[in-house]
Structure formats: structure tokens, C-alpha cells
Amino acid sequence: MRPRLVFVHGVGGPRDALAAREEWLHALADGARAAGHSQRVVGLLAGTSVDVRFAYYGDLFPGNDAQGTASDAERSDAQALAELLLEAVDERLATAQDDQEARVLRRARAQLAPEGEQQGSGDVLRRALNAANTLLALPGLRTAGGWLSARMMVHRLGQVRTYLARRPVDGSGPGLDQRIRARVAEEFDPIGATVVVAHSLGTVVAFETLHEHPVKMPLLVTLGSPIGMRAAVRSRMRPQPLHVPPGVGAWLNFWDRDDFITGRPQLERYVAANAAAVLPVSRRIDSDGVWVHPATKYLTQPGVAGPVLEALEAVTAV
Known part of the structure; x- marks a missing residue:
């Protein structure tokens, strides 16, 4: 029986699941060759040695359009979104590499949390948009190949908040x-x-799914994960306290310093071991270019792709 490889995507607009599967698969193949x-790689791409799946859920988000316009839910949850951005800014500010980066971050922080002011949800959303526009000047967030506007950035990051709000899409039935x-x-x-190879919001989704649906999983790989963000993400996840899902035999967590989404990336500090004493192992990678968050940037790294191929081969050999 072929082992199964499941890709779990993160934030973003509607996408062609088949095309995304191929894009991720070829990025993984490039990293594996390196x-x-x-x-x-031959059997991987041909599908003869591995059953490759792409778990697509992007169509379930309400108001998920290509322009990234603000929804009513986004306006009502503006404070939670601002908290997510503020926590990410504070984490990045603590390790700012130069004065220019620090100035950008301090300006964004002042926009998100002005001293001595109380704002309504509409004003908080406006401030979040202003801060996002400021943050687009940072390495790793520049617009070439990434978010094309502050509104799109806020809308996409808002999907993390929308998932963790756990509301029904239409006011009734199962939560989103x-x-x-x-x-x-x-x-x-x-x-x-x-x-499983999960990216961004997909790392949160995969973590919670594996607690509800335990399966034999020799390797869980998380890329650009926001799980370490205490107030905005980690404290809102389930089940609490966080621990490695049962059935997971190894967990590798990869992060890039220029990936704005990965606040507090050393997940082994915040996630307890499972019954098999498995803890996350966090490893830093350094991608080239001005837009480092996409999953394909991570997958082309040999340090990421190598362990995935080795885990699949080990399962095949059993």
C-alpha cells in the first residue's frame, strides 16, 4: 500500500485545488532533488510510490474573493485581528535586524495601539489597515509576489481569526x-x-483535526506556523493545554526569520509531548527573495523536502 501525503494549505483566496497540488508537489520535488x-522523485511525481492529496477548504470562508474586501465579520472582529498583527509586530520588533526595520515596526505598532485612545470596531479596522500598509515595507512582506495591498493582507490574515472564532457560516449548523x-x-x-505537510493557518487546522481524527502519522511537517502566537492563536486553539496529537511519530516545524506569520516559532516551548514523548522540533530556514511565506518557498528547501521523502520511503519499506 502506498503511503499517503496530504498537503494542507493556509490563508489565501480561492484556488484550483488540482493546480495547487501540482505546484506544491513540484516544489517538494525540487527540494528533494537538492x-x-x-x-x-520519479515515483513521487508519477504517483506510483505515494498517494498525494491536497486538502482544500478555501471555498468555505465567507466573502473569500480575490480583492480581499472587508466583510461584516471582519469589521466586528477587528480587535482580534489587530491583536494578531500587534503580537506579530512585537515578536519581530524584539529581533529587528537594523534601525530601518525597527522604525517600520514601531510605526506599525503605534498605528495598532495608540496610547490613551479608545476606538470602535470600524476605527480599529482602519488602524489595522494602516499598520498593514506600513508593514508591507518589511522584507518578507513586500508586494512583489505577495499581498498586493494592505486590505488584501488584512483580509487574508483575518481568515486565521475567522477560523478561531468558530462561528457557523450562515448562522446555524456546524461551525466554520x-x-x-x-x-x-x-x-x-x-x-x-x-x-502531513501543513502551511500557515493549515498548521492550526491540521493540529486540531489530528486530535479529533487520530491516524497513524510517521511525520507531521508544519511550515510558517502561527501556533506560537500566544494571545492571537495559541490560547484560542483546542484542546487545551496544547499537546502533540496522538499518532504523530515525529513533528518538524520550519520557520523563516522573514516570515511575518511565525511569531514565537519554537513550538517545542509551548506544545507538550504526546504519550509517545514526541515533541515538535523547530528548524530555521532562510529563503531567498522578498516573499518568503508561500508554502512552495519552504518546500523547495532541501532541509524541508529531504525529511518528507525519507519518511515516505520508510513507510513504503515497512
Whole structure:
């Protein structure tokens, strides 16, 4: 039986799931070749050695359009969104590499949390948009290939908040988060082994899904994860206290210093071990270019792709 590889995407607009699967798969293949696994790549791309799935849930978000316009829910939850941005700014400010970066971050922080002022939700959203526009000057967030506007940035990051709000999409029925987890769980192999590669918001989704639907998972890989963001993300996740899902045999967490989404990236400090004493292992990578958050940037790294191919081969050999 072929092992199953499941990709779990993060924030973003509607996408062609089949095209996204191919994009991620070819990025992984490039990274695998760089890691010295060229022979394994043939079966991976052909689908003869690995059953590759792409768990798509982007269509479930309300108001998920290409322009990234603000929804009513986004306005009502503006404070939570501002908290997410503020926590990310504070984490980045603590390790600012130069005076110019520090100035950008301090300006964004002042826009997000002006001293001595009380704002309504509309004003908070406006301040979040202003701060996002300021932050687009940072390495890792510049507009080439990334978010094309502050509004799009806020809208996309707002998906993290929308998922964690756990509201029904239409006011009744299962919450949006439940629908998303159900969609992802459909792609897991209930009998054989599953290797999961999750990105951004997808790391939160995969974590919670694996607690609800435990499966045999020799390796969980998280890329650009926001799980370490205490107030905005970690404290709102389930189940609490956070611990590695049962069935996970190893967890590798990769982060890039210029990836604005990865506040407090050393997840082993915040997530307890499972019954098998498995903890996350966080590893820093350094991507080239001005837009480092996409999953494909991570997957082309040999340090990321190599362990994925090795885990799949180990399962095949059993």
C-alpha cells in the first residue's frame, strides 16, 4: 500500500485545488532533488510510490474573493485581528535586524495601539489597515509576489481569526472550523500511514483535526506556523493545554526569520509531548527573495523536502 501525503494549505483566496497540488508537489520535488533524493522523485511525481492529496477548504470562508474586501465579520472582529498583527509586530520588533526595520515596526505598532485612545470596531479596522500598509515595507512582506495591498493582507490574515472564532457560516449548523476540519480529515488514510505537510493557518487546522481524527502519522511537517502566537492563536486553539496529537511519530516545524506569520516559532516551548514523548522540533530556514511565506518557498528547501521523502520511503519499506 502506498503511503499517503496530504498537503494542507493556509490563508489565501480561492484556488484550483488540482493546480495547487501540482505546484506544491513540484516544489517538494525540487527540494528533494537538492537534498539528494532524485531517484525517489520519479515515483513521487508519477504517483506510483505515494498517494498525494491536497486538502482544500478555501471555498468555505465567507466573502473569500480575490480583492480581499472587508466583510461584516471582519469589521466586528477587528480587535482580534489587530491583536494578531500587534503580537506579530512585537515578536519581530524584539529581533529587528537594523534601525530601518525597527522604525517600520514601531510605526506599525503605534498605528495598532495608540496610547490613551479608545476606538470602535470600524476605527480599529482602519488602524489595522494602516499598520498593514506600513508593514508591507518589511522584507518578507513586500508586494512583489505577495499581498498586493494592505486590505488584501488584512483580509487574508483575518481568515486565521475567522477560523478561531468558530462561528457557523450562515448562522446555524456546524461551525466554520468544524467544516474545515471535516474537509481535511477526509484526506487522511484511515488504515495506512499519512504524512502531513501543513502551511500557515493549515498548521492550526491540521493540529486540531489530528486530535479529533487520530491516524497513524510517521511525520507531521508544519511550515510558517502561527501556533506560537500566544494571545492571537495559541490560547484560542483546542484542546487545551496544547499537546502533540496522538499518532504523530515525529513533528518538524520550519520557520523563516522573514516570515511575518511565525511569531514565537519554537513550538517545542509551548506544545507538550504526546504519550509517545514526541515533541515538535523547530528548524530555521532562510529563503531567498522578498516573499518568503508561500508554502512552495519552504518546500523547495532541501532541509524541508529531504525529511518528507525519507519518511515516505520508510513507510513504503515497512
